[in-house]
Amino acid sequence: MDRVDEDLGDQLKLYVQAALGRKARDLLLLDVRELTTLADVFMLCSGRSNRQVSAIADHIRRFLKDHGIRPLYVEGMKEGHWVLLDYGQVVIHVFYEPVRQFYDLESLWADARPLSIDEIIDQLPDDDQTDGAIT
Secondary structure, eight states, rough: HHHHHHHHHHHHHHHHHHHHHTTEEEEEEEOTTTOOOOSOOOOOOESSSSHHHHHHHHHHHHHHHHTTTOEEEETTTTSSEEHHHHHSSEEEEEEHHHHHHHHHHHHHHHTTTTEOOHHHHHHHHGGOTTTSSOO
């Protein structure tokens, strides 16, 4: 793995840890480096209500800020249907589950290579590995 990939992998641990901190569901990482210049990775996750979606997104934003990482752009926090957190290399989409199904970004970016989150989760502290968060 080249140096850029190692740096990105270290950052992805923080992003995953942040999302799992509020029990984000159906976490998916898509490597979009070969498909777009918008970002290197899209992270998708879901919440069961618009309140949970906003809570997940707010926790991600605060957790990453505590680690010196600030978003370039945030959209959708008040509504809680689809929150977009743009961190440059990583763009995070936090969806209310029915909205995620409707927009189906997984199909839109079907050519993107999914990244394994199992290895990332295995490296997180035990208190951040939540049962049922990844389905």
